[in-house]
Each structure stands twice: as C-alpha cells, then as structure tokens.
Amino acid sequence: MDNLLISLLRKFEPETAHDISIKLLKFAPILFNKFRHELLEQEIVGLKFQNPVGMAAGYDKNAEVFESLFKIGFGFVECGTVTPLPQYGNPKPRVFRYIEESALINSLGFNNKGINSFLNGVQKRTDFDSPLGINIGPNKDTKNFIDDYTILINKAHDFADYITVNISSPNTENLRKLQDKTALEELISNLVASLKDKKVQKPIFIKINPDEESNNYSDIINLISKYSIAGLIISNTTIQREQNLSPQIRKQDGGLSGKPLLKKSNEILELVFRETQGSIILIGVGGISSGGEAYQKIKLGASLIQLYSAFTFQGPNLINKINKELVQLAKKDGFNSISEAVGSGL
Secondary structure, three states: OHHHHHHHHOOOOHHHHHHHHHHHHHHOOOOOOOOOOHHHOEEEOOEEEOOOEEEOOOOOOOOOOHHHHHHOOOOEEEEEEEOOOOEOOOOOOOEEEEHHHOEEEEOOOOOEOOHHHHHHHHOOOOOOOOOEEEEEOOOOOOOOHHHHHHHHHHHHHHHOOEEEEEOOOOOOOOHHHHHOHHHHHHHHHHHHHHOOOOOOOOOEEEEEOOOOOHHHHHHHHHHHHHOOOOEEEEOOOEOOOOOOOOHHHHHOOOEEEEHHHHHHHHHHHHHHHHHHOOOOEEEEEOOOOOHHHHHHHHHOOOOEEEEOHHHHHHOOHHHHHHHHHHHHHHHHOOOOOHHHHOOOOO
C-alpha cells in the first residue's frame, strides 16, 4: 500500500503531493496498528513518550493531522512552524524533490494560516497520550522578531506539551542572525521573562542550524544552561552543499534536508553532546531513513529523534519499521531501555 501511495504522490509536484497527503490523513481511515514496546518508553522533561520517533515541524504546519500521525506510529509530533499572522510564504515553486539522492530542498518561508487558526486545530485534540510540540517563528515582514516570538509563546503555551523556538530556517531573511550570542540572549531572556507568571512552565527547545562555526554552538549551550531551557533540536536544514551532490542540488537555493543532511547534523549533535554530557535534552533530526540511522543519532546523544523527508519518500510504514529496528538494536547492545543507549556511542 505504501509503495502504491508513494508512486501516486510522486506524479504531483512536491508541495501538491504534501497537500494531498494531509487530506488523506485528515479524512481517510487509519488502518495502521501502532507498534509499542516497553523498551522504547521514556519520560523526558516531565513528558511520557511511547517511543522516541517524532514527526518534525514542517509537515503539519497548521495542526490539522497530528492525531492521525500519532495513530500511524509517531511517539510525538511537532506542529508548525506557526507565525502570528497568516503568511503565504515565498513564491512557488519552492519545494524540490531529488529521489535518487533521497533529498528535498525547500524555500517555503513559513507558509501557514497563522496562530489563531492553528490553535483552533490544537483545541480539537482528544489524544493526550503522545506529546504535542508547537514550533513558533516570526512573520517575515514583522518589525521585531522578538515581539512575534513573545506573542506566540504566550498564546501557544497552555496548548503545547513543549514549545520549539525556530531560529534556524534559512528561508526567512535575517532569521539565522538570532543564533548569534547577543541576539539569542535577548530573545531567550525576553521569552523566559514573559512566561514568569505561568503556574506551569512548559519545556522550551531551541531549533538550531548546522551551518555555524563550532564556537557559536558553545555560546548557544551556555545560554541554554543559563536560562534553564530544556534543550536543543539539532538540526534544521542546511544551506551548504557538498561537492559530491548532483549539480541540480548544488545550484538550487533553499534548505537541504534528507539523506545529504545526515552526516552534517550528526557532527553537530556529537559536538553538542560531548560538551553538555546529558545536562540538556537533545532531539536529533536530519537524514534519518532507517532504524539504524535513528539509533546512530541516539548513540551520539539524542534522547529523541525526528524525521520528515524520509516519511515523504517511504510512507507511513516507515515509523513502525524504525521502532521495531530500534528495539532489536538496543537489545543487541544489551540495553533494557532506549534511554540507556543515549550517548553510548561516544
């Protein structure tokens, strides 16, 4: 069934195929049996995860199908990126599919229906067994990015199990400048201060890009610790292009994801875990298409992992497949819980 569905969707342009898949998840019956195993269960930042495999932000931008994603096997789902106001994004075409290299390039630019529509979707939630994350970002033409983040984190706070602050998309001009030390401290300090009167403090993650100099990651880690941020999501898409990639990929602007991102995102994941040694939670994302690659990220220090591109290439059965492989690999290494494997490869 997956192969037939993927073959049909590939006949459409990537963004159209994505829209069709959202409609299928929204209206078609879910026929999957979610794989569960006690070895995969964890409690992290006060949240219970049935398994460590999550859907990354970018797929369910408008919080329309997260419960369907739970049903097909994901242990958690991160919706968004959502902005304060509805936003069309960048001009089309803005998503490019490279099947032979299992890669995607997007220059979407935070296209979404805005926070009010988004929260209407979240409020319909009935499944509270799997964590729901909300990924937030600014409108591209806003005068002050920090104001947008502050508005969003306060609006989303009571509806999210955790919140991700996306400062790493390459498709909003000047957004990545927020990863610089001074700008990032101003952002984080403002967000933390704005939430100080909340009775329950939801975990906050920062999603970073893989294209910085090594010392910049040290600055980020210090700020994360200083302001008691839960952790980092490593990483967003890359704007760099390795020479071994096809000319089509090398010349196309936008954020590159999928298989070519695996090595680079793993390098940053390893770098950050070596410096933090488990003091913050790391979520590994980038290039995962198998249980072995998911397990590699876990052994490099990721407590949880996320994927998106491989889901578009392989379909829903991939999620249960990865979770089953994770159980086999962890047992082979003598672990009784997947959490015991975190950082064990270093």
